[in-house]
Amino acid sequence: MGNGIIDYSEKFALQINGLSKIYRNEVHAVKDLDLNIYEGEVHALLGPNGAGKTTTIKAILGFIAYEGDVKVLGEGIDLVRENVAFVPEEKNFYEFLTPYRTIKICKGIIPQFDENKAFEYMKRFSLPMEKKISSFSNGMKTSLYLSICFAQKASLYIFDEPTWGLDPIRNNDILDMIRDLVIDGKTVLYTSHIISDVEKIADRISVMHEGRRLFTGYVDDIKGDFRVFYLPTDFQGLETLRYLSGKRERERTVILTDDGETIERLEHSSEVEMSVPDMEMFFQILLRGKNYV
Amino acid sequence: MWIKIELRSPLPVYEQIKVGIKEAILSGKCEKEELIPSIRELAKEIKVNPNTVARAYRELEQEGVIFSRQGIGFMINVSTAEIKEQFLSELEKELRIPLKRLKKSGIALEEVQKVVGAIWEME
Numbered sequence: 001m002g003n004g005i006i007d008y009s010e011k012f013a014l015q016i017n018g019l020s021k022i023y024r025n026e027v028h029a030v031k032d033l034d035l036n037i038y039e040g041e042v043h044a045l046l047g048p049n050g051a052g053k054t055t056t057i058k059a060i061l062g063f064i065a066y067e068g069d070v071k072v073l074g075e076g077i078d079l080v081r082e083n084v085a086f087v088p089e090e091k092n093f094y095e096f097l098t099p100y101r102t103i104k105i106c107k108g109i110i111p112q113f114d115e116n117k118a119f120e121y122m123k124r125f126s127l128p129m130e131k132k133i134s135s136f137s138n139g140m141k142t143s144l145y146l147s148i149c150f151a152q153k154a155s156l157y158i159f160d161e162p163t164w165g166l167d168p169i170r171n172n173d174i175l176d177m178i179r180d181l182v183i184d185g186k187t188v189l190y191t192s193h194i195i196s197d198v199e200k201i202a203d204r205i206s207v208m209h210e211g212r213r214l215f216t217g218y219v220d221d222i223k224g225d226f227r228v229f230y231l232p233t234d235f236q237g238l239e240t241l242r243y244l245s246g247k248r249e250r251e252r253t254v255i256l257t258d259d260g261e262t263i264e265r266l267e268h269s270s271e272v273e274m275s276v277p278d279m280e281m282f283f284q285i286l287l288r289g290k291n292y293v
Numbered sequence: 294m295w296i297k298i299e300l301r302s303p304l305p306v307y308e309q310i311k312v313g314i315k316e317a318i319l320s321g322k323c324e325k326e327e328l329i330p331s332i333r334e335l336a337k338e339i340k341v342n343p344n345t346v347a348r349a350y351r352e353l354e355q356e357g358v359i360f361s362r363q364g365i366g367f368m369i370n371v372s373t374a375e376i377k378e379q380f381l382s383e384l385e386k387e388l389r390i391p392l393k394r395l396k397k398s399g400i401a402l403e404e405v406q407k408v409v410g411a412i413w414e415m416e
Binding site for chain 1: 300301303304305306307308333336337340341342343344345348394
């Protein structure tokens, strides 16, 4: 990349077109999802439980059958699997093994696996090498899984709830490590419902709800472009405003918008209050608002 | 280079980086033709995404505040006096509409100056 300015890559690490998944129990987990992930970005997939995040990841990795088209690093997943590292939501191990044995086994079955790096990370996370994994806490299991994942040389890293069970210090270590991956030119897709983490490391977010994608955009653009307006309940002309989401509260109506005309119209109005949304507020209004206005 | 990133700020992170660099020039911490950290270095130092730093640098380059030289890196392109002028002209732009409104509603210049003075003393 030299010393020039990095341009947002026009290349996609991941292209998802029209992805749908209906499980056998007729749960429509993902509905017609389109999503492109740029090379070199950290992309966070957000949404409440049951939004379809994990199903989307399983489809990307080819773990489930689905409708639609998914290209990973420009190919079908089976051609590039060695170049994709993954941490699942459920951090399952052979619990009767020690971390030491587990890493030795990984060395045998994962291509481009750097076992010294894995041991290094384990040391950094102060994980005991010779204790059975069954004695590990959730946080320790997560740390071990991440050690193995980060020791794998890949182009695309996919993490499903990577910081689950971690204490705040370890949590920040992991965020630093994820950031280091993109500094080294890798691409990261991860799911989370911890908004403060997302604010610290994501370039872009996509918000999913009930299987659909409600929003995709740059974290920085949320503060730059979006405004929240609090309108009195008797506000005239609500139907002429354009907004992404809105919700009625007891004594006011709240709308979230990036529409220039709407912002211009409202920002100098004396009966309307305005604020710049942070991620938490953005997320709340987006998810809670959609049904009410 | 020390830039404070405040996630709770209403200013987007890339804007905070831009302001941070401009303020460093304004206060004389950085001089014209001085080398600034690379995108990766700054990203690591202030713990933000390299793409965010890249966006700030790209806009600073477009504004003529920094320039990139192949094989060397990014350098400051403006002097303290020049950046000051830019700051003041931006301020003028920002204040034009609110001041016009104040004038229209019959508030005197002295009264506005008094408010500005009070804020100035507070900060």
